[in-house]
Amino acid sequence: MYKFEIDDKEKVLHITAEGFFKNDESTEFMEALYEIFGSIQATEYDLIVDLIHLNVIKQDLVYRIADAFELYDELGFRNIVIVNPISILAKVQLFNIARSVHFSGTFVDSLEEWQPR
Template sequence: MYKIEVDERKKSFIVMVEGFIQEDEGLQFLSDYKSNVGKINPKEYSMVICGEGLVVSKKEMIPVLEQCISMYMDTGFKKYFGTYPKSAIAKMQLSKIVNEKNFEVVFKDTLGEVLSII
């Protein structure tokens, strides 16, 4: 499950993801992401990726996660923030991808903490 919000006051583009993302839901996410990004100037916004509710991804889904990170980076937001999954294994998976991609993202424990520093 996912949800995309644009907070014009905070100039933040918020993506909340939890559970498993199935292929059909992933395709819908890409469409929604592009549609919402098209409504703003990403260089003026910070992206917030809320992953607290993410669960461990199957091995075959790792490349999809890598592609999402690349897409986020290519969008060119002003800054990137995130929240780590509560699952220790999901956190390790995400950390590995972030490090391999050299994705410059500031992680906090909760969305509230992220929004307080934007």
């Protein structure tokens, strides 16, 4: 499950994803992501992706996460913050994916750890 929230006042796009992503759900997520990104000026917004309740990522969906990380970077958000999953295995998977695409975002264990620059 996932949801998107845009806070135009604070200039924050908040994405929450949790549980196990299925292949059809990952396709819907990416389509919704493109639609949301078309409605905001990314360079004026912070992106917060809360993955605290995300479970292990199925191997056949790793490329979708990699695509999302690359897209986040390409759009030029002011700041990109990923809230780490509780699951250690999912956290390791995300770090490996991020490293493979040279992701520039910041990983934190809670949103309180992050301070906007």
